[in-house]
Amino acid sequence: MPRKGRNSLSEKVYRSLLRDLSAGVIVPSERLAEERLADIYGVSRTPVREALARLLADGLLERHADGLYPYRPRLDQLADLFELRIILEARGIQRVIAGNSTHDLVAIQRELDLWRTRLADPPDPGPELVVADEQFHATLLAAAGNASLVEALATVHARVRPLRALDVPAADRIATMTTEHIRIAEHLLAGELDTALVALLAHITGSRDHVLARARQALAFTRLGQAVRD
Numbered sequence: 001m002p003r004k005g006r007n008s009l010s011e012k013v014y015r016s017l018l019r020d021l022s023a024g025v026i027v028p029s030e031r032l033a034e035e036r037l038a039d040i041y042g043v044s045r046t047p048v049r050e051a052l053a054r055l056l057a058d059g060l061l062e063r064h065a066d067g068l069y070p071y072r073p074r075l076d077q078l079a080d081l082f083e084l085r086i087i088l089e090a091r092g093i094q095r096v097i098a099g100n101s102t103h104d105l106v107a108i109q110r111e112l113d114l115w116r117t118r119l120a121d122p123p124d125p126g127p128e129l130v131v132a133d134e135q136f137h138a139t140l141l142a143a144a145g146n147a148s149l150v151e152a153l154a155t156v157h158a159r160v161r162p163l164r165a166l167d168v169p170a171a172d173r174i175a176t177m178t179t180e181h182i183r184i185a186e187h188l189l190a191g192e193l194d195t196a197l198v199a200l201l202a203h204i205t206g207s208r209d210h211v212l213a214r215a216r217q218a219l220a221f222t223r224l225g226q227a228v229r230d
Contacts, residue, residue, distance in 0.1 A: 013041050014051035021060060021070055021162060028162065032061065032068045060158055071159055075215055078163075081156050082208035086201060088153045089137060092144035093188075093197045104143040105189060111139050112185035119178045125168045130161060136181050140188070140200075160211070167214050180206075 017037070020026045032052060034045045041048065052068055055061045061068045073081065095101050115136065123129050134157045142150045169177075180203045187196035 009043050009047035010050040010054075013037075013043055013047045014054050016041055017051055017055060018060070018158070021055070026070060028070045028072050030069070031064075031066060032070070058158065059155060070162065073159065073163070075212065075219075078160070078212060078215060079208070081160055082204065082211070085153065085156045086204050086208075088149050088156070089141055089200060089204060090197060091149060092141040092146070093193055093200065095146065096144055097193045097197070101145040103188060104145070107139050107143045108185050108188050111136050112182060112189065115178055115181045115185070119175075119182065122171065122174055122178070125170075125174065129169070129174070130164045133177065133181075134161070140184070143188075163211065163215065167211070173210070177203075177207075 017026075026032070034048050034052070037048045037052075038045045052061065056063065056068060060071050062071050063069075096103055114132075118132075123132065138150055138153060138157070141153055180199065184196055184199045184203060187193075187199060
C-alpha cells in the first residue's frame with residue numbers, strides 16, 4: 001500500500017511539473033531544486049526526485065554541474081526536432097498510401113469540425129491554443145494506426161511546447177493555422193492522400209520557419225539588451 005501511494009504522488013508531481021514546464025510557469029533558467037519543488041507541490045522530496053528522474057529521461061530536463069534545469073534547445077536542435085516531426089507525421093499518411101493501414105475517418109472528422117468552429121470563432125493565443133494545435137497533429141497521426149509514432153511525436157511536442165507557449169501568435173497567424181488544418185483534414189477525408197501529405201509538410205515547414213525566426217529574433221534582442229544598461 002505505501003508503495004502504491006508513493007507512486008501515485010510521484011505521478012501527480014510528474015504531471016504538475018510537466019504542466020508547469022509546458023506553460024512557462026517554471027522559468028527556463030531556473031534550477032529545479034528538490035526542496036523548493038517539494039514545498040510548491042506539498043509533498044516530500046522522494047516523489048519530486050522520482051518525477052524529475054522521469055522528466056530527465058523524457059528529455060524535458062537537462063543536467064548542469066549544479067543540478068537540473070528545463071530543457072532549452074539550441075537553434076540547431078530546434079531544427080532537428082522539426083525534422084523529426086516531419087518524418088513522424090509524414091509517415092502516418094505514407095503508411096496509409098502504402099496500404100499498411102487505413103485512416104480513422106471519424107477521428108479526423110471530429111478534428112475538422114472543431115477547427116471549422118475555430119475559424120468562425122477564433123481562439124485566443126496562449127497555451128490552450130498550442131495544446132489544441134498539438135492535438136490536431138496527434139489525432140491525425142493516431143488515425144493512421146501506429147501508437148508508437150504518436151508517442152514519439154508527443155515527446156517532440158513536449159520539448160518545443162515551452163517555447164511555443166511563450167510566443168504569442170498574431171490573429172493572422174492563427175487564421176492561417178486554422179485554415180491549413182481544415183484543408184489537410186478535408187483532403188484526408190476525401191481520400192486525397194498525396195495532396196494531404198504535401199499540405200501537411202508545407203504546414204509543418206511554415207511552423208518551423210516561424211519558430212526559428214522568432215527564436216533568432218529573441219536571441220538578437222537578448223544580445224542587444226546585454227549591450228546597454230539603465
